[in-house]
Amino acid sequence: MNELRAHEALPESDRMVRRKKSQLRETWRRMLKNKASLVGLTIIVLFAFMAIFADHIAPYHYDEQKLEDAFLKPSRDHWLGTDNFGRDILSRIIYGARISLQIGLISVGIGVAVGGSLGAFAAYYGGYTDNAIMRFIDVLLAIPNIVLAISISAALGPGLVNAMIAVGIGTVPIYARVVRASVMTVKEQEFVEAARCIGAKTPRILLRHILPNAMAPIIVQATLGVATAILAAAGLSFIGLGIQPPTPEWGAMLSAGRQYIRDHWHIVTFPGLAIMLTIFALNLLGDGLRDALDPRLKR
Amino acid sequence: MNNATPLLHVKNLHVRYTTDEGTVHAVNGVDLVMKKGETLGLVGETGAGKTTTALSILRLIPDPPGEITSGEILFDGHDLVPYSAMKMRKVRGNHISMIFQDPMTALNPVLTIGDQISEVIRLHDRLSRSEAYGKATRMLELVGIPADRMGEYPHQFSGGMKQRVVIAIALVCNPLLLIADEPTTALDVTIQAQVLELMQNLRTELGTSMMLITHDLGVVAKICDTVAIMYAGEIVEYGTLQEVYNNTRHPYTKGLFGSIPKIDVRERRLKPIPGLMPDPTHLPQGCSFHPRCPFCTDQCRHKKPENVLLYGDHFAKCYYAEDGLQ
Amino acid sequence: MKELVTVKYLKKYFSTPKGMLHAVDDVSFGIERGKTLGVVGESGCGKSTLGRVLLNLLEPTSGEVWFEGENVAAAKGKRLWELHQDMQMIFQDPYSSLNPRMSISETIAEPLQIYSVYESVRELDERVDELMDIVGLARRLYNVYPHELDGGRRQRVGIARALALNPKFIVCDEPVSALDVSIQAQIINLMQDLQEQNHLTYLFITHDLSVVRHIADDVLVMYLGQIVEQCAVEDLFLNQYHPYTKALLSAIALPRVGEQKKRIALKGEIASPINPAPGCRFAPRCMYSVEQCTVKQPQLREVAPGHFVACDFAEEIS
Numbered sequence: 001m002n003e004l005r006a007h008e009a010l011p012e013s014d015r016m017v018r019r020k021k022s023q024l025r026e027t028w029r030r031m032l033k034n035k036a037s038l039v040g041l042t043i044i045v046l047f048a049f050m051a052i053f054a055d056h057i058a059p060y061h062y063d064e065q066k067l068e069d070a071f072l073k074p075s076r077d078h079w080l081g082t083d084n085f086g087r088d089i090l091s092r093i094i095y096g097a098r099i100s101l102q103i104g105l106i107s108v109g110i111g112v113a114v115g116g117s118l119g120a121f122a123a124y125y126g127g128y129t130d131n132a133i134m135r136f137i138d139v140l141l142a143i144p145n146i147v148l149a150i151s152i153s154a155a156l157g158p159g160l161v162n163a164m165i166a167v168g169i170g171t172v173p174i175y176a177r178v179v180r181a182s183v184m185t186v187k188e189q190e191f192v193e194a195a196r197c198i199g200a201k202t203p204r205i206l207l208r209h210i211l212p213n214a215m216a217p218i219i220v221q222a223t224l225g226v227a228t229a230i231l232a233a234a235g236l237s238f239i240g241l242g243i244q245p246p247t248p249e250w251g252a253m254l255s256a257g258r259q260y261i262r263d264h265w266h267i268v269t270f271p272g273l274a275i276m277l278t279i280f281a282l283n284l285l286g287d288g289l290r291d292a293l294d295p296r297l298k299r
Numbered sequence: 300m301n302n303a304t305p306l307l308h309v310k311n312l313h314v315r316y317t318t319d320e321g322t323v324h325a326v327n328g329v330d331l332v333m334k335k336g337e338t339l340g341l342v343g344e345t346g347a348g349k350t351t352t353a354l355s356i357l358r359l360i361p362d363p364p365g366e367i368t369s370g371e372i373l374f375d376g377h378d379l380v381p382y383s384a385m386k387m388r389k390v391r392g393n394h395i396s397m398i399f400q401d402p403m404t405a406l407n408p409v410l411t412i413g414d415q416i417s418e419v420i421r422l423h424d425r426l427s428r429s430e431a432y433g434k435a436t437r438m439l440e441l442v443g444i445p446a447d448r449m450g451e452y453p454h455q456f457s458g459g460m461k462q463r464v465v466i467a468i469a470l471v472c473n474p475l476l477l478i479a480d481e482p483t484t485a486l487d488v489t490i491q492a493q494v495l496e497l498m499q500n501l502r503t504e505l506g507t508s509m510m511l512i513t514h515d516l517g518v519v520a521k522i523c524d525t526v527a528i529m530y531a532g533e534i535v536e537y538g539t540l541q542e543v544y545n546n547t548r549h550p551y552t553k554g555l556f557g558s559i560p561k562i563d564v565r566e567r568r569l570k571p572i573p574g575l576m577p578d579p580t581h582l583p584q585g586c587s588f589h590p591r592c593p594f595c596t597d598q599c600r601h602k603k604p605e606n607v608l609l610y611g612d613h614f615a616k617c618y619y620a621e622d623g624l625q
Numbered sequence: 626m627k628e629l630v631t632v633k634y635l636k637k638y639f640s641t642p643k644g645m646l647h648a649v650d651d652v653s654f655g656i657e658r659g660k661t662l663g664v665v666g667e668s669g670c671g672k673s674t675l676g677r678v679l680l681n682l683l684e685p686t687s688g689e690v691w692f693e694g695e696n697v698a699a700a701k702g703k704r705l706w707e708l709h710q711d712m713q714m715i716f717q718d719p720y721s722s723l724n725p726r727m728s729i730s731e732t733i734a735e736p737l738q739i740y741s742v743y744e745s746v747r748e749l750d751e752r753v754d755e756l757m758d759i760v761g762l763a764r765r766l767y768n769v770y771p772h773e774l775d776g777g778r779r780q781r782v783g784i785a786r787a788l789a790l791n792p793k794f795i796v797c798d799e800p801v802s803a804l805d806v807s808i809q810a811q812i813i814n815l816m817q818d819l820q821e822q823n824h825l826t827y828l829f830i831t832h833d834l835s836v837v838r839h840i841a842d843d844v845l846v847m848y849l850g851q852i853v854e855q856c857a858v859e860d861l862f863l864n865q866y867h868p869y870t871k872a873l874l875s876a877i878a879l880p881r882v883g884e885q886k887k888r889i890a891l892k893g894e895i896a897s898p899i900n901p902a903p904g905c906r907f908a909p910r911c912m913y914s915v916e917q918c919t920v921k922q923p924q925l926r927e928v929a930p931g932h933f934v935a936c937d938f939a940e941e942i943s
Contacts, residue, residue, distance in 0.1 A: 190718055197682060197713060198736035198786060198790070199709050199739045199740060204739070208727075296725055296770065344805035344808075457895075458668075487668055489876045491878070492875075492876035496888070514806065517879050518878045520879060520882055544880070557810075559806055560839035560840075561839075562835040565839065566839070570810065571807050572810075575775060575777065
């Protein structure tokens with residue numbers, strides 16, 4: 001209630017302008033109130049920091065091989081131990097954050113953008129459009145995710161960007177379906193009809209009225225999707241289509257270390273933990289973001 | 300008051316919900332007496348605490364956040380408040396039933412009507428499958444649905460028919476008390492009239508007592524014997540239908556009557572009660588109706604009025620009830 | 626006749642998997658400037674669809690809707706968009722008719738922004754304030770979200786949004802049926818005041834006959850997509866000709882002791898509007914129905930001055 005009084009005191013003329021800013025501030029404030037999402041945000045910021053300043057932080061270069069130091073257990077020299085080529089795992093995880101975070105976030109971004117718009121259009125227009133789009137999605141869905149990614153990647157050739165595109169396209173059906181279901185329920189509500197009645201056109205109705213109210217399941221799905229994306233990209237690298245060794249990438253480190261899991265647990269454990277921690281943080285952040293964006297959960 | 304034990308005697312019931320936004324005082328000292336065979340109309344607007352009162356009688360208040368903080372609920376002479384969950388389940392099945400506003404969600408869509416009614420019978424009586432089915436059929440006919448529809452699914456029934464089925468299920472174990480929460484609000488007028496008539500007939504036939512929760516004073520006039528008007532978690536006026544309708548004493552009740560558009564005369568303007576329901580987390584001091592009351596005095600602002608006994612069983616919670624506010 | 630809105634042979638059918646749903650079936654009427662036409666009927670009678678077809682929010686199957694010399698039913702694109710400045714709607718459900726993620730002021734300002742009515746933010750702000758005053762919303766609610774308001778205040782927001790563009794005609798789709806009685810009376814009074822001040826014309830859709838009696842000048846009674854009785858509101862309460870109207874009136878529960886009317890029992894429930902059978906649509910539930918009723922569809926005819934009824938036996942029954 002204190003906020004309300006504060007607004008009353010504002011000069012009348014620029015209230016509309018100030019309100020926009022205050023809404024952002026309001027969202028931020030609600031976000032800060034949620035302790036769990038703050039933890040998530042901190043972890044993500046740390047990882048991002050790590051990725052950006054990898055050159056300065058990492059104790060070794062990611063490709064520095066010392067075969068005589070292979071399979072070392074975590075020690076003072078190598079905090080997280082070394083792998084089968086004697087490379088420092090901590091350094092590889094730090095450098096790997098660059099690639100993995102990029103892959104995770106960008107391919108999910110591609111999936112959400114493409115899948116989301118397809119789903120939103122299908123649900124909004126319904127009928128013929130809906131049928132056409134969703135049958136196409138069904139076809140995509142019938143192909144296993146990884147096979148789809150492999151074929152796209154094979155067609156585009158190896159490399160980071162192509163891997164991201166391949167993984168992103170592979171997740172399109174998931175987002176298309178989530179968004180479609182969500183938009184379907186929202187568009188039946190009376191305020192959408194009311195918007196049409198006051199002359200709002202399709203882009204405005206979709207962007208201002210329907211999508212903000214359909215966000216919650218998408219945010220949850222997307223944060224979970226980052227993990228799947230990192231692992232899918234690892235799968236691609238494993239068969240030589242994604243990131244090319246020796247570029248470090250968490251998923252690839254995980255799959256490469258798999259064969260030594262019996263005797264050298266640390267090779268797989270630490271990249272795995274890094275992935276887990278990222279997903280955990282993103283989930284907390286996603287939940288907090290979802291709540292902070294919803295004015296119904298004010299206070 | 301009367302020599303026989305009343306069927307239901309609620310004494311000084313307090314219910315509150317603890318939420319992040321503060322403590323919601325949903326029910327604040329409700330006293331209520333229902334005789335056997337009587338139909339009581341519990342009238343009030345959204346947030347008055349009608350449904351909370353009913354749910355506490357059945358001990359169905361979600362706990363947490365809800366909690367019965369004090370009071371007694373004497374049903375047939377026994378206090379239900381300290382009952383265990385087990386014991387309460389028995390009471391709910393055999394002695395008190397409840398029907399809700401929305402008949403659409405009360406029925407299981409994948410079971411036939413016949414199965415749903417006989418399942419309830421078999422849960423309570425030791426009857427064979429075929430005996431239960433027979434009893435269910437008779438019950439369905441009693442609520443005016445032909446027996447050949449026993450094998451149909453809920454979606455094949457219209458809203459009014461579904462509410463009949465819900466009533467059949469509620470009455471099939473011969474409860475002593477039926478609590479009906481806005482049973483006709485979701486129905487069309489002509490269908491509402493049919494269902495009300497049915498409920499009235501069943502009551503005379505089965506002798507069930509009924510508590511009808513509603514916001515519609517017309518529905519109450521049609522089938523109730525006594526009326527309790529609720530406002531902000533309190534019963535502000537209570538009495539026989541005759542007394543409350545023809546000799547209205549509480550300003551809130553008067554305001555309610557004044558707000559309804561009349562069907563037989565056209566007035567130039569309606570006379571609504573000014574203002575809004577008070578926020579149940581911050582109830583006003585003194586009489587909770589005083590901020591909206593045209594007769595409010597200093598006394599009303601500071602001290603909560605007690606029940607004033609008027610004629611017979613007619614009570615009103617207002618300092619000026621006896622003077623007959625003009 | 627100074628009619629603002631004239632509706633001619635309006636039809637709206639929906640195709641469903643089970644067949645054609647006749648939501649509005651050959652309806653004609655007019656509303657005079659500054660008057661209120663009440664539309665009464667039970668759920669499924671097509672009254673809400675009628676309101677939406679009038680505004681061309683739903684495209685009519687056939688028929689005409691004349692508004693100030695222009696056929697709204699044929700208007701498209703830009704022209705329809707322009708027409709909506711003059712024709713607005715107030716919705717039934719104050720909970721779902723407001724976008725939960727837009728504050729009160731954003732909701733009220735939106736139509737003004739869409740039609741770029743004002744150039745400066747300052748003017749826009751002033752108009753929003755003015756509208757909030759008109760409908761009786763305190764200024765401190767400027768940045769509040771709908772979920773923080775009660776039903777009555779939300780409905781005031783909906784009314785302010787409809788009024789923002791200074792429309793001439795407003796379709797009110799059960800604007801008070803979701804509200805408590807004491808709040809309902811406040812909103813009805815507000816709507817009457819607004820009508821007087823702004824010379825508004827209303828189409829008032831409701832299932833509540835006492836509300837119609839209070840607010841309407843003329844009334845249409847609808848049954849399964851068709852008009853069964855049409856007259857001035859006073860006439861309807863004095864003398865009903867159609868058996869359905871009689872039943873509807875007798876079913877009202879009066880808030881008075883010992884004055885309950887003898888209810889005219891209706892057989893069964895409202896039939897399905899999908900592929901309706903020939904003849905009078907009310908015949909299966911009508912206590913007076915004879916063979917002729919199930920064969921020939923009765924036409925709307927004038928049984929008394931200004932009083933139209935679609936029943937071949939209206940005089941005899943009455």
